[in-house]
Amino acid sequence: MKAAVFRAFLLLSLAVGFVTLGALLYDVFSKGLPLLDGRLLTGLPSSLAEEAGARPAIFATIEMGLLLIAFVVPIGVGTAIYLEEYANKERWYNRLLEVNIANLAAVPSIVYGILGLAFLVRGLGLGRVLLAGAMILTLLVLPTVIIAAREAIRAVPSSIREGAYALGATRWQVVWRQVLPAALPGIATGAILALSRALGETAPLIMIGALTYVPFNPTLLGEFTALPVQIYDWIGQPGDDFRALAAAGIIVLLGIVLTLNAVAILLRNRYQKRW
Amino acid sequence: MPEAKAPPVTIAEMNVQIQSAPGMEDLRKNEVVFDVDDVTVSYEGDPAISNVSLDVYKNLITAIIGPSGCGKSTFIRCFNRMNDLIPSAEIDGHIEYHGEDLYGPKVDPVEVRQRIGMVFQKPNPFPKPIYDNVAFGPRVLNMPGSLDERVQHALEQAALWDDVKDRLKRNALSLSGGQQQRLCIARALAVEPDVILMDEPASALDPIATSRIEDLMHDLKRNYTILIVTHNMQQAARVADATAFFSVDRTEDGGRTGVLVEYDVTHKIFTNPSDKRTEDYVTGRFG
Amino acid sequence: MAAPAAARAISLERSRFRPGELLIRLLLGLCALVSVATTIGIVVALLQPAIDFFREVSIVDYLTGREWAPLFEPPHFGVQPLLVGTFVVTAVACAVAIPCGLGSAIFLSEYARPRVRGFLKPALEILAGIPTVVFGYFALTFVTPLLRDIGIQVEIFNGLSAGLVMGVMLIPTVASLSEDAMQGVPNALRDGAYALGSNKLQVATRVVVPAALSGIVASFVLAISRAVGETMIVLIAAGQQPTFTWDPRNAVETMTAFIAATGNGDVPRGSIEYKTIFAVGLTLFVITFVMNVIATRLVRRYREVYE
Numbered sequence: 086m087k088a089a090v091f092r093a094f095l096l097l098s099l100a101v102g103f104v105t106l107g108a109l110l111y112d113v114f115s116k117g118l119p120l121l122d123g124r125l126l127t128g129l130p131s132s133l134a135e136e137a138g139a140r141p142a143i144f145a146t147i148e149m150g151l152l153l154i155a156f157v158v159p160i161g162v163g164t165a166i167y168l169e170e171y172a173n174k175e176r177w178y179n180r181l182l183e184v185n186i187a188n189l190a191a192v193p194s195i196v197y198g199i200l201g202l203a204f205l206v207r208g209l210g211l212g213r214v215l216l217a218g219a220m221i222l223t224l225l226v227l228p229t230v231i232i233a234a235r236e237a238i239r240a241v242p243s244s245i246r247e248g249a250y251a252l253g254a255t256r257w258q259v260v261w262r263q264v265l266p267a268a269l270p271g272i273a274t275g276a277i278l279a280l281s282r283a284l285g286e287t288a289p290l291i292m293i294g295a296l297t298y299v300p301f302n303p304t305l306l307g308e309f310t311a312l313p314v315q316i317y318d319w320i321g322q323p324g325d326d327f328r329a330l331a332a333a334g335i336i337v338l339l340g341i342v343l344t345l346n347a348v349a350i351l352l353r354n355r356y357q358k359r360w
Numbered sequence: 361m362p363e364a365k366a367p368p369v370t371i372a373e374m375n376v377q378i379q380s381a382p383g384m385e386d387l388r389k390n391e392v393v394f395d396v397d398d399v400t401v402s403y404e405g406d407p408a409i410s411n412v413s414l415d416v417y418k419n420l421i422t423a424i425i426g427p428s429g430c431g432k433s434t435f436i437r438c439f440n441r442m443n444d445l446i447p448s449a450e451i452d453g454h455i456e457y458h459g460e461d462l463y464g465p466k467v468d469p470v471e472v473r474q475r476i477g478m479v480f481q482k483p484n485p486f487p488k489p490i491y492d493n494v495a496f497g498p499r500v501l502n503m504p505g506s507l508d509e510r511v512q513h514a515l516e517q518a519a520l521w522d523d524v525k526d527r528l529k530r531n532a533l534s535l536s537g538g539q540q541q542r543l544c545i546a547r548a549l550a551v552e553p554d555v556i557l558m559d560e561p562a563s564a565l566d567p568i569a570t571s572r573i574e575d576l577m578h579d580l581k582r583n584y585t586i587l588i589v590t591h592n593m594q595q596a597a598r599v600a601d602a603t604a605f606f607s608v609d610r611t612e613d614g615g616r617t618g619v620l621v622e623y624d625v626t627h628k629i630f631t632n633p634s635d636k637r638t639e640d641y642v643t644g645r646f647g
Numbered sequence: 648m649a650a651p652a653a654a655r656a657i658s659l660e661r662s663r664f665r666p667g668e669l670l671i672r673l674l675l676g677l678c679a680l681v682s683v684a685t686t687i688g689i690v691v692a693l694l695q696p697a698i699d700f701f702r703e704v705s706i707v708d709y710l711t712g713r714e715w716a717p718l719f720e721p722p723h724f725g726v727q728p729l730l731v732g733t734f735v736v737t738a739v740a741c742a743v744a745i746p747c748g749l750g751s752a753i754f755l756s757e758y759a760r761p762r763v764r765g766f767l768k769p770a771l772e773i774l775a776g777i778p779t780v781v782f783g784y785f786a787l788t789f790v791t792p793l794l795r796d797i798g799i800q801v802e803i804f805n806g807l808s809a810g811l812v813m814g815v816m817l818i819p820t821v822a823s824l825s826e827d828a829m830q831g832v833p834n835a836l837r838d839g840a841y842a843l844g845s846n847k848l849q850v851a852t853r854v855v856v857p858a859a860l861s862g863i864v865a866s867f868v869l870a871i872s873r874a875v876g877e878t879m880i881v882l883i884a885a886g887q888q889p890t891f892t893w894d895p896r897n898a899v900e901t902m903t904a905f906i907a908a909t910g911n912g913d914v915p916r917g918s919i920e921y922k923t924i925f926a927v928g929l930t931l932f933v934i935t936f937v938m939n940v941i942a943t944r945l946v947r948r949y950r951e952v953y954e
Contacts, residue, residue, distance in 0.1 A: 098750025193876025285778025
């Protein structure tokens with residue numbers, strides 16, 4: 086009897102999450118789908134709900150995504166290579182580096198926003214620009230990419246490295262020609278998951294001033310707003326029409342984020358090598 | 361220089377070979393490839409092998425045998441400086457390669473490894489096409505000339521060319537265990553080394569694959585010097601010209617370390633060893 | 648075939664100095680320094696203005712004051728309303744996330760067949776991948792009206808909706824880390840208990856959970872830390888009114904919501920209001936940092952035991 090009640094409680098716990106997920110998706114789609122049309126995707130924002138579109142926001146999100154990948158993959162993989170292949174793990178500074186990365190991974194995203202506000206926008210004088218947004222998002226997801234890349238590199242068996250060294254390859258040749266190609270699927274999965282998370286982030290972008298009225302296409306060094314921020318803006322506007330617009334924007338955002346996640350998981354499953 | 365004879369199959373054949381076999385004085389007439397002088401290798405202060413001295417001669421197969429834990433792998437990895445990759449490893453003593461200090465301050469381990477190749481216990485082909493496995497060494501070392509020819513020549517020497525010549529683009533992992541190991545040998549040969557180190561090359565293979573590797577070794581020793589670690593005494597008896605027997609000793613503070621007990625022509629080690637420890641090991645009394 | 652090695656003269660082993668290798672090592676080290684620079688940047692960005700702030704406002708007033716009104720005349724800088732707001736929302740969130748997360752984890756680890764697991768785990772990952780702004784929207788436009796419909800008197804902005812939704816958002820966090828910990832418990836322990844006649848309930852609660860306890864508690868601490876640091880759900884649904892109240896049905900303002908609301912406006916640099924962003928930011932950072940350290944220690948402890 087007790088066992089049956091316990092099992093029921095367990096299933097209930099699972100149900101809470103999934104029922105909520107279902108309700109959320111239903112709510113968003115039922116309110117937003119009617120508004121998911123060309124105007125939303127290609128139109129400019131406006132103070133009138135009937136005319137508002139999210140094109141600048143969508144473009145900015147895509148541009149930031151591309152910049153993010155260009156920044157975070159070299160730096161993240163480079164750090165991972167350093168820690169796994171080059172660093173002497175006994176040294177205190179390398180241990181500190183590892184601890185530091187683990188801590189950064191758990192810092193709330195709004196603190197990265199504060200960092201951006203203090204240094205990039207005001208300190209470096211970049212201003213509230215798209216490039217600053219991309220840089221802050223890079224720093225935000227960098228620890229996750231480093232950790233994922235390290236795991237992928239570590240999974241490459243040492244017998245392959247030994248074989249390559251024994252043939253007279255230098256350290257970099259071993260890394261570039263044997264380790265990285267073998268670790269590539271794992272690294273790609275980690276990068277795509279990081280991208281997916283970054284594109285959904287709102288708080289750091291708010292802090293660096295993305296919450297503005299941007300009725301033009303974003304440029305690298307110009308004012309910008311991103312899709313999650315646009316959604317937040319619309320939620321805050323009075324009236325049901327803007328709420329429905331927000332729901333439509335959410336559908337687009339979810340589409341982007343969940344597609345990226347699916348791609349990452351497919352990649353992981355397809356290329357998961359059994360050594 | 362002893363000729364490459366077929367390994368003896370019957371006791372009668374073995375007796376004949378023993379009587380006409382060379383002694384250690386004959387072997388010493390060959391050129392010395394490695395002069396090992398009082399070498400001790402420690403990991404974080406614990407000596408894995410202590411005070412080993414011997415000479416390795418050209419175009420011979422030299423076997424290193426002994427019970428597990430006596431440092432055979434550690435010893436063989438000194439010759440191509442693979443122990444450099446372990447930060448906690450320290451080596452004392454000297455190893456001279458054709459008269460040059462292998463661990464000299466200006467010596468580049470990459471150059472060392474190009475001349476002294478290695479085949480590992482478990483075959484470790486790269487997860488790439490067969491062609492790229494063999495071509496890897498020449499590519500990273502920027503060897504001139506036709507890559508295709510080098511690859512073919514190496515695979516021929518490793519007695520693998522006929523098996524794979526039609527499927528060079530296939531992934532190396534699709535080969536059988538024995539074929540993979542011969543691929544690893546071809547890979548090592550492709551960089552034109554002088555010496556080939558083999559760390560228990562056949563211990564992960566079935567008997568048929570093993571005997572093919574042993575036949576290969578007989579062929580290869582005409583052109584290369586071979587140093588093989590094996591825990592299989594019969595294998596040492598079959599292939600090696602000279603055999604070094606290592607055993608485990610106690611250190612001053614109660615730890616264990618590997619030491620060289622006896623080094624002689626193979627038939628003497630197995631039929632008439634000078635040291636009692638050797639005799640105990642080869643007759644199976646321990647180890 | 649001729650012996651190529653014998654024909655070639657054994658040349659001296661010159662050390663070919665490889666500048667390329669050195670350059671690469673340098674570049675890789677620079678990559679690693681980016682993360683160091685980030686931490687230093689965060690610390691400096693927080694400390695400098697915060698120290699300025701605490702020159703003007705006594706730290707005692709800050710920590711013990713119950714009124715947060717930086718723009719009033721006279722201004723009040725007691726951070727407790729923000730702390731209490733954060734606490735209230737976090738408590739509601741954990742009341743949902745901890746039991747449901749742990750229950751889900753126990754089901755996945757001890758009860759579910761592999762096929763079911765293979766379907767449920769990715770589904771949980773979907774939940775984990777939803778951006779927080781979406782959860783905020785859901786809390787405001789769906790949960791709040793729903794609560795009112797079933798008779799709970801909540802304000803338009805309230806801590807209860809935000810907390811409940813945040814709790815659901817955190818279920819995957821608790822579930823995945825707890826499940827990892829439970830999977831790490833060796834089967835030998837389970838088999839021993841089953842062999843003695845225990846049923847699943849007993850094995851799960853008396854053998855597996857205690858064995859995986861430090862990992863499970865680590866997941867709780869991590870969830871708390873994430874709840875404290877979460878911004879969008881509370882910004883949208885909990886309100887921006889720093890009232891000192893323990894009742895989640897009222898509007899509350901968390902530390903994160905305050906930072907986001909203030910940092911987004913055009914706050915004159917150098918003003919006391921600008922500095923409050925950093926003072927509160929520092930408080931937030933310290934709290935989450937301490938919890939993360941605790942969580943890491945706990946994870947390390949359970950890994951040591953079984954790996």
